[in-house]
Amino acid sequence: MGYKEIYARYRQQILAGQLKPGDRVPAIRTLASELQVARKTVEAAYEILIGEGYFVSQGAKGTRVNPELILPETTGKTAVPAPPVSALIQRESKGELRLGIPALDAFPHKKWLLISGKAARSLRADEMILPPVMGYQxxxxxxxxxxxxxxxxxxxxxxxxxxxxxRANLRLILAVLAQPGDKVLFEDPGYFFGQKLLKRIAPNLHYVPVDRQGMDVDYLLRYHADARFAIVTPTHHSPLAVTLSLPRKHQLLEWAQYNDSWIIEDDYDGEFHYTRKVIPALKSLDVHDRVIYTGTFSKTMMPAMRVGYLVMPKETIARFSELGEILETGMSLLPQKILAQFLSEGHFYRHIKKMRTLYQQRRRMMLDAMQACFPDVFDFELTDGGMHIVAFLARGTQDTALAEIWQRHQLRVLPLSGWYMQTQKRYGLVIGYTNIRSLDQARELLQRTVLETRALLD
Incomplete structure (x- = not known):
């Protein structure tokens, strides 16, 4: 029995109502013994179920069916229920228009392989012990x-x-700096997996709405001025891609300084701007060292690298170092050596510059294809940059059903409404375009869904 079969069995039991929200499921070791399979097989199935929102892990309390899971009501007839929004988040490599995947066809593979070989051959005996906890110098x-x-x-x-x-950035920051009960603020709408993680590690979690100027700092000051942390994506908001306005940036920094609070800046795709006006990081305006800047190479290089980083305020370095020894075992050294050489030799700069031009072209292709295939279905609000577009529904609110249709045609788009936690929502599809190679390809992909899209919305 493989992990896919275990996953399918649990999913079927949950959707059929045989397992209910809050029900406890067997421990991984217990189930592996019962089914006579390897623990890793069960772990893989559980990870997918957790990732899709069917299960939640509660540490020592075990794993349960997500208590917040909302299942469709069943009738006397057998029906195929619509999946929860979280089930539309796919981790498979198959499918098009996925979010956050850089243009893999334009990655400098030969240069990367050359540097990788040199790094492997230069590995010294003293580097084969434990890697530095805070990273390769x-x-x-x-x-x-x-x-x-x-x-x-x-x-x-x-x-x-x-x-x-x-996610490692968020866990580490809150573990080092947060006290039990500290109020944590998150954008609404906000990054889907960020929401899911924070629900588990930040019990006092609240949301601040986002409009066309970014996070509504007036709302923050009115209702949550006592917060200890604010997690923001100020350069290109996730998912609306709007930029936090300069007056709001200063408001936010003043709030953090006055209240001795922390701002966690997630600059996940700040490199990808398509105008001559470069948007500086919020951290660049931070004269009081209240911003913890975080980034990752998943969006700029490759998701499989799994290398991120954070910039610690100077006064917190000792605390991060102390707790880092406990929480972190140090990233694998060889990928760090390769990446260090890739950056120091200037290849990363050249790669980013190339990607800016390429993504601007591919975004135009995607928009042209959308307007050709759906001339009266979607509205667009173009922003400075980013790696995806938001196609707002011109009418109706059925973006979850629409996303399910597109996903059945292997188009891994996501419904915008699923990123919201409060009642005021906008509706549409969040669509990645970075791996579109031609206008014809974009049109061919979208044509798969035209008839069903119109049938749903008309």
């Missing part, structure tokens, strides 16, 4: 240099902490 130096030049920061290599990515 040459990589920390290369990242600090890049951020200071390209994103307007003023940080030292000692402030860089290498992690395994976005």
């Amino acid at each position: 040459p990589l920390r130096e290369a990242i600090a240099s890049y951020l200071n030049i390209s994103r307007g920061l003023n940080c030292q290599p000692e402030q860089i902490f290498i992690t395994s990515g976005y």
Whole structure:
């Protein structure tokens, strides 16, 4: 029995009502013994079920069916229920228009392989022990240099902490700096997996609405001025891609300084701007060191790399170092060595510059194809940059059903309404375009859905 069969069995039992929200499921070790399969097989199935929102892991309390899972009501007839929005988040490599996947066809594979070989051959005996907890020093130096030049920061290599990515950044920051009961603010709408993680690690979680100028800081000051943390995507908001206005940036920084609070800046795709006006990072305006800047190479290089980083405020370095020894075991050294050389030799700069031009072209292709195939279905609000577009429904609110239709045709788009947590929502599809190679390809992909899209919305 493979992990796919275990996953399918649980999913079927949940959708059929045989397992109900809140029900506990067997421990991985117990189920592996019962089914006589390897633990990793069960772990893989559970990870998918957790990722899709069917299960939640509660640590020592075990794993349960998600208590917040809303299932469709069943009738006497057998029906295929619509999946929860979280089930539309797919982790398979198959499918088109996926979010956050860089243009893999334009990645400099030959240069990467050449550097990889050199890094492997140069591995010394002393580097074969435990890697540095806070990261490989040459990589920390290369990242600090890049951020200071390209994103307007003023940080030292000692402030860089290498992690395994976005979620590791959030876990580490809150573990080091948060106290039980601290109020944490998140954007609404906000990054889907960020919401899911914070629900588990930040019990006092609240949401601040986002409009065309980014996070509504007036709302924050009116209702949540006592918050300890605000997590923001100020350069290109996820998913609306709007930019936090300069007056609001200053408001937010003043709030953090006055209240001794922390701003966690997620600059996940700040490199991809398509106008001559470069948007500096919020951290570049931070004179009181209240912003914790975070980034990742998943969007700029490849998701499989799993290398991220954060910039620690100077006063917190000792605390991050102390707890990092406990929480982090240090990223694998070889990928860090390869990445450090890739950055220090200037290849990363050239790659990003190439991607900006390419993504601007591919976004235009996607928009032209959307307007040709759906001339009266969607509205668009173009922003400075990013890696996806939001196609707002011109009428109706059926974006979840629409996303399900598109996903059946292997188009991995997501419904915009699923990113909201409060009642005021906007509706549409969040669509990746970075791997579209031609206008004809974009039209061919969209044509798969035209008839069903119109049948649903008319």
